[in-house]
Amino acid sequence: MTPVIEASGLVKTFGTARALDGLDLDVAPGEVHGFLGPNGAGKSTTIRVLLGLLRADGGSVRLLGGDPWRDAVALHRRLAYVPGDVTLWPGVTGGEAIDLLGRLQGGVDPARRAELLERFDLDPRKRARTYSKGNRQKVALVAALASDAELFVLDEPTSGLDPLMEAVFQEEVRALRAQGRTVLLSSHVLAEAENLCDRLTIVRRGRTVQSGTLAGMRHLTRTSVTVETDRPVHGLAQLPGVHDLRTDGGRSHMDVDTDALDDVVRLLAGCGVRSLVSAPPTLEELFLRHYGDELAADGIPALAVR
Amino acid sequence: MRAPRTTLSGTGPLVRFALRRDRVRLPVWIGVGAGLVATQSVSSQALYDSPQDLAAYAASVGANAATIALSGPPVGLVTVAGAVAFEISSFVVVLTALMAAATTGRHTRADEEAGRAELVRAARVGRHAPLAAAVLVAAAACLAMALAIGTAATATGLPADGSFLLGASVGAAGLVFTGVTAVAVQVAASARAAQGAVAAVLGAAFVLRALGDVQGSWPVWTSPIGWAQATHPYSGNRVLPLALCLVATGVLLAVAVALLDRRDLGSGLLAARPGPASAPWSLRSPLGLAVRLHRGAFAGWTAGLALLGVALGGLAGSVETLFGDNPEARAFLPDAASVVDAYLATALSMAALLSGAYAASAVLRARAEEAAGRAEPVLATATGRVAWLGGHAAVALVGATLLLLVAGAAVGAVRALATGEPAELGRLLGATGAYLPAVWVLAGLAVALSGLLPRPAAALAWAAVAYVTVTTFFAASLDWPGWVDAASPLAWTPLVPVDDAAAAPLAVLTAVAAALLGAGLAGFRHRDLVAG
Structure with missing residues (x-):
């Protein structure tokens, strides 16, 4: 199957600042693809290149089989976009903005529009100048979700939404996936990506640092194990793949590389296990490993956040 | 308490x-x-x-x-x-x-x-x-x-x-x-x-x-x-x-x-009335959006230029009187009618400058939309760059044309009433037409700047309006060298009704305006969106 988004070696510079520095991104049809990275990593710049709002200085990019810069208008009929920072026209009501953006994109389904207004609890009769950030975000979400697009490009779509609305949003994204649509979801809310995404691309400083399924990435990282035993466990510290071991009486805590788990469990089995808690690595830990050196440079220990 | x-x-x-x-x-x-x-x-x-x-x-x-x-x-x-x-x-x-x-x-x-x-x-x-x-x-x-x-x-x-x-x-x-x-x-x-x-x-x-x-x-x-x-x-x-x-x-x-003491922070005593829950039929294209965004300012400018036209037309009467009582002026100017026409040409130039200022402000509204990030969601839909900037440019061109004609009609109507000659209205409205190409050049320049030099576009477009204003009203009286106003479209405009409406300069100005418009639209098609 041809990928929906196929970008390789993207470069974009603004003056002397290099916003994208050889970024790769591949999104397959029908998947929800998480696009993760800290602020300033180049997520929004990549999305603007994909939308043909910026022209890449280097690399190649294909979107829905076309050139996002040259074929912008034709491609935009097939996609819907929610910007990270939604700005609307102060004197135009939310309902008018939804209709305008929907019509410009290719049409709004009135029943779907009404349903989404209801679900997101948005009053369409208020002028945009009186909307809060969350409500402006909802206007863009309703306009995008009410369209019949193949590809949804969502740039940090839940910033400003309360947890209730975030849950509604997650249901809507799952519904899109069930219908076979493709979603590119940029985020720095890791729980959201963990919940929704089939595959992830992690970027930093304009480069892709890792890409794949969450499960596939987990083998690259460590499982956290807490164990209580009858007898003290000897030799744990000597096992390769065991990190940050702390022992407190009968309790031991450690982080274990995935391929060393088997050895650790064998060793523990001989010591009378009374309780064992093992937690798979969270995306947060994955993330912290990738950005650990940046945090360390700022004087923050990488594992302080747990 | x-x-x-x-x-x-x-x-x-x-x-x-x-x-x-x-x-x-x-x-x-x-x-x-x-x-x-x-x-x-x-x-x-x-x-x-x-x-x-x-x-x-x-x-x-x-x-x-x-x-x-x-x-x-x-x-x-x-x-x-x-x-x-x-x-x-x-x-x-x-x-x-x-x-x-x-x-x-x-x-x-x-x-x-x-x-x-x-x-x-x-x-x-x-x-x-x-x-x-x-x-x-x-x-x-x-x-x-x-x-x-x-x-x-x-x-x-x-x-x-x-x-x-x-x-x-x-x-x-x-x-x-x-x-x-x-x-x-x-x-x-x-x-x-x-x-x-x-x-x-x-x-x-x-x-x-x-x-x-x-x-x-x-x-x-x-x-x-x-x-x-x-x-x-x-x-x-x-x-x-x-x-x-x-x-x-x-x-x-x-x-x-x-x-x-009787109101809450952020709201007035009159509650904001809810607006329409859905968009009117007209709000379905980039041009429809541009019309919606510009209509308030356009109404204000129209009222202002209509009033100015009435005032300027009214002053023509006192120019006539003043001339009649001033033997010195009579000595070096041929007759009262041509003095009034010279005054009317100045009045129409003034109206043209204001229409040009409106045109610049209307085109720059597009640039302001882009800078504020409001162009991005629109251009992420199936809306082309040319259609989007062209919508604002169309409103600016048509709006400025209407403004100048309204001012000219107001001057003409007041003169027709004052002189008792209904033909004055047609004559002055026709004269107003001669100033339109100069206005279009100012609009075209603003489009070209917005398309090609987005960041300094506003400053440069306003500098151009200021330059045309200063050279039109002061170059002659301050005895500046002749080349100073060479780049001003109004300097190339025949000062109707004093001068005859020569077709050649007006055709050239119109062509310049069209070229600037084309360059601006093409430039916008080929550049990145620039926020801020």
């Missing part, structure tokens, strides 16, 4: 902060006001340098209802100083009222809407402090305007007592509009609606004053502008009308404080 000291605490720092935020704006307002008075003073003294000239002038304006409606009561015209006050006072009063309204609104409701006031009020700042600070800053600006006008008039050779009284009346009118704005921001549903209400009050005050002055009757006394002009600087030198302004200001401020 809290002591007043508590509700006012924090006023001092807020005043200093507001003065810092307005450190450029307020001096510009005041500089323009004092500059207008100084310019009028110098040019009037040069024009009416003999008693005969002054008498002819007084006779002509004393009988001209249009001039009186525009300027004020025709008193004190026996001295040049009185003529200066007559000519300029209504303009500087309106300018000062706008300054007071903008300053008061900016530091009250506009800050509340932007969310800044919330942050400020969460600190140790009393409930009345932001209003008190805004009023104090606006009042200080009115006082500074009064002193600057007095100084400017005295420095250019007018009597000091009348000059400072002129300044004081202008400042006092500004104070009344500070009070009007203070009330409006408590009542209106939004900061924008409040400014609209103040503009309506200012318009009503102007119309009542004009009506009263033309008839010499009581409606003058219902208008703060009428009170300010009732001081009769340089002739009666009356001080009592100033007291009327001060009392009205005090009453308005008391009302504002009482209303402030």
Whole structure:
């Protein structure tokens, strides 16, 4: 199957600042693809290149089989976009903005529009100048979700939404996936990506640092194990793949590389296990490993956040 | 009930902060006001340098209802100083009222809407402090305007007592509009609606004053502008009308404080009415969006240019009279008709410049939309770059064309009524057409700049408008070298009705406008969107 988004070696510079520095991104049809990275990593710049709002200085990019810069208008009929920072026209009501953006994109389904207004609890009769950030975000979400697009490009779509609305949003994204649509979801809310995404691309400083399924990435990282035993466990510290071991009486805590788990469990089995808690690595830990050196440079220990 | 000291605490720092935020704006307002008075003073003294000239002038304006409606009561015209006050006072009063309204609104409701006031009020700042600070800053600006006008008039050779009284009346009118704005921001549903209400009050005050002055009757006394002009600087030198302004200001401020205690932060006493839940049929294309975004400003410009056309057309009568009574002018100009036509050509140039300024502002609106990030969601839909910028450019071109024709029609209609020749309307409307290509060039230039040089586009487009204005009105009188205005489209425009409408320069200007438009649209098609 041809990928929906196929970008390789993207470069974009603004003056002397290099916003994208050889970024790769591949999104397959029908998947929800998480696009993760800290602020300033180049997520929004990549999305603007994909939308043909910026022209890449280097690399190649294909979107829905076309050139996002040259074929912008034709491609935009097939996609819907929610910007990270939604700005609307102060004197135009939310309902008018939804209709305008929907019509410009290719049409709004009135029943779907009404349903989404209801679900997101948005009053369409208020002028945009009186909307809060969350409500402006909802206007863009309703306009995008009410369209019949193949590809949804969502740039940090839940910033400003309360947890209730975030849950509604997650249901809507799952519904899109069930219908076979493709979603590119940029985020720095890791729980959201963990919940929704089939595959992830992690970027930093304009480069892709890792890409794949969450499960596939987990083998690259460590499982956290807490164990209580009858007898003290000897030799744990000597096992390769065991990190940050702390022992407190009968309790031991450690982080274990995935391929060393088997050895650790064998060793523990001989010591009378009374309780064992093992937690798979969270995306947060994955993330912290990738950005650990940046945090360390700022004087923050990488594992302080747990 | 809290002591007043508590509700006012924090006023001092807020005043200093507001003065810092307005450190450029307020001096510009005041500089323009004092500059207008100084310019009028110098040019009037040069024009009416003999008693005969002054008498002819007084006779002509004393009988001209249009001039009186525009300027004020025709008193004190026996001295040049009185003529200066007559000519300029209504303009500087309106300018000062706008300054007071903008300053008061900016530091009250506009800050509340932007969310800044919330942050400020969460600190140790009393409930009345932001209003008190805004009023104090606006009042200080009115006082500074009064002193600057007095100084400017005295420095250019007018009597000091009348000059400072002129300044004081202008400042006092500004104070009344500070009070009007203070009330409006408590009542209106939004900061924008409040400014609209103040503009309506200012318009009503102007119309009542004009009506009263033309008839010499009581409606003058219902208008703060009428009170300010009732001081009769340089002739009666009356001080009592100033007291009327001060009392009205005090009453308005008391009302504002009482209303402030009855409303919530961020909303007026009138609740914002809900708007339409769905978009009208017209809002379905980039052009439809552009029309929607521009219609408010366009309505304002149309009203302004129609009024200006009426005023300029009315003044043509006094030009005729003045010429008839001035033997010197008769000696070197052939006949009255051509003098009036020369005046009408200048009037139409003025209308063309204003239409060009509208065209530039309308095109730059597109650039402002882009900078604010509002172009991005639209261009992420199936909307092409050319259609989007072209929509704004189309509104600018058609709008500016209509504005100039409205002004020309107003001049023509007034002339037709004054001369009793209906053909004047057609003749002057036709003459107006000759100025359209120059307006289109200014619009095309703004499109080209927005497409090719987005960041400095606004500054450069306004610089071009300023250049055309200065060269049109000052190049000849200041004896500048001939090449100075070579790049001005108005310099290439035949000055109809004095000159004949030559087709060649108009065709060239139209072609230049089209080329600029094409270059701008192509440039926008090939560049990145530039936010901020």
